[in-house]
Amino acid sequence: MTNSELNRRAFIKSSIAGAALLATPTLSYLGVQGKATANGSGKPITRPLGNTGIQLPIVSMGVMRADNPGLVRSALQAGFVHLDTAHAYQKGKNEQMLGEVLKDYPRESFVIATKIPPDDRESFLAKLDTSLERLKMKYVDILYLHGLSSKEDVLSADQLDTLKAAKESGKARFVGVSTHKNEPEVILAAIESGVYNVVLTSVNFKQDHYSDVRAAIAKAAEAGIGIVAMKTMAGGFFDKEKTKPVNCKAALKWVLQDGNVTTAIPGITTFDMLAENASVNQDLTMTDKEKGDLALGHSEPGLYCQGCERCVPHCPERLPIPDIMRSYMYAHGYNNAAMAQTLLAELQLPSHPCADCTECQVTCAKGFRVAERIADVTRLTSVPAEFLSGGIIV
């Protein structure tokens, strides 16, 4: 039995939701744009990168580490075309490694993207020069403004002028923006700008706001902007203890069912991953098992409360449950018990807020075990503050 089979068994066994949630609405669109998901020709499935004229295989390579150039060579040999790096990865060693490998390949045989965070014009363009020097190239195919999360930043006149300058200098064929937060806002702003050719965005089956992301992607595609997907594996695990791994291949296929996504850039660090991702390039069809894995995973509640407040009327004590769930996230997600305690103090909760109830009536839209979490985190109200903020902690 392989590790992935073992993981799958452990995952199913430990899932509290079971098969009843297999038909999670979020997954219902599967197949709508999933036509032509297998080409059977041995050639990779390709899609146009917006209006750039570039045609890319649907799976590309996120180059995450600089210590194994053999992986990049093998990827190119396996038909991968697009390689994604960043100016800051390993303080430039990632780009250096790529430069060493790619100098042996015809420049037209690959499409390379790098990313530089917003900066003043002079510094930004100097960083681009440094990146090109490391990459041993005269130009990159895509230059991203790295890690934006607001409309204001995307539409910054200074940044747009700098990107235009990079493009006009011939050092960047196309320009883009990368985002992993407030993605819909960033994508819509990129359309509004009329400057960006490509958007690199987080998109995965675990996103609570996936429908907004997908709608924005559709608008961008209609506007001729190429969409590159990242973080498709949603962190790789469903739980903070890392006992429930995501079926990464299924998660990758799921994102690519949306025909408006040109390609995805999963981080690849082993030859097995490379082979698995290469197989997706040939066949996007999702098996029942893969659909099941994602649906089961989607039922995992995680730590983030969306604050929908649908739970509040269920509670006879009218407890501020969303706020308490937030404090739970501070304690367990951020490891910041003091912050959780501060929030609880602001809420002026008693030590045992559920003491008057024998059975909890609250149902959480995300499946949180609300009573359990309240009992867990409100114990903080009894802990002396000095235990949390000073003194004994080394």
Added chain:
Amino acid sequence: MGSGTKIIVASFFITILSPLLTAGHSSDLFPAVDGWTIVKEETVYTPGNLWDVIDGAAELYLSYGFVDLSIAEYQKPQVAGIRVELYRHKSSPDAFGIYSAERNPEYRFLEIGTEGYAEEGVLNFLSGVYYVKISTYQKGEAARAAMLSIGQEVERHLKQPTWWPSPLALFPEAGKESRSESYIGVNFLGYAFLHSAYTARYSKPAPLSLFLIDLGTPQQARQMLDKYLESLHQKVASRPGETFLISDPNNGPLTVLLKDQYLCGAYNSSDQKAREEALVELRKSLSGNRRP
């Protein structure tokens, strides 16, 4: 404190606070420095949201047992703030791994923590399980001095050991490139079953790399080698203490040595003789470090 409260506190330590005890709480991580005001970031970043700070670079940090990131800015009137980022990893080798992944031998190195280096506006150093990154927009000697002063205070405050991971001392010195050592925690050579590898680059007897993996027991070292050979569909009549050749279609030819609890190899060179010579030197070094 009543007994009930003591019980609550004790159980709380187990479920919530215990990670903080080994970690240090963000409130306590940043020392006071004369003349500077500390403004701490409320959020302590964990593996789930490290992306919010360093975008895609987070992936590499996560592969090195990243635990959390605490951030503060030291502020002073009329001067640009100095940002201090404390990346805590699960172990010293993990912290060394991420530090070495970003280290470049051409940097200007400093005696701070286990080792550190400075560039314009940047001071980074390794300190036990912490990888400390200090930065400022201000340029010039005053900024450099201020970063160093704050960095030294942080180092003293963290109270971390300053020694290097012990396997690094096993690499022979002759021909080794300065500060070329690294630690690959997972997916060494692109294989999930190869892990916890220390590496070093050599310029002599020919440009090549050596790796060294301490598996704890000879049996475990043998098992790792067997997995490697099995994945390549190769059978090698290897005997402990003798070098032998592995033909890896993904990584090129390697010369490998199984010695005691160590699996070692020479790679990144097509010069078989040089690989063997380098490995013989490593074997000598290992022979002088036999565990009791």
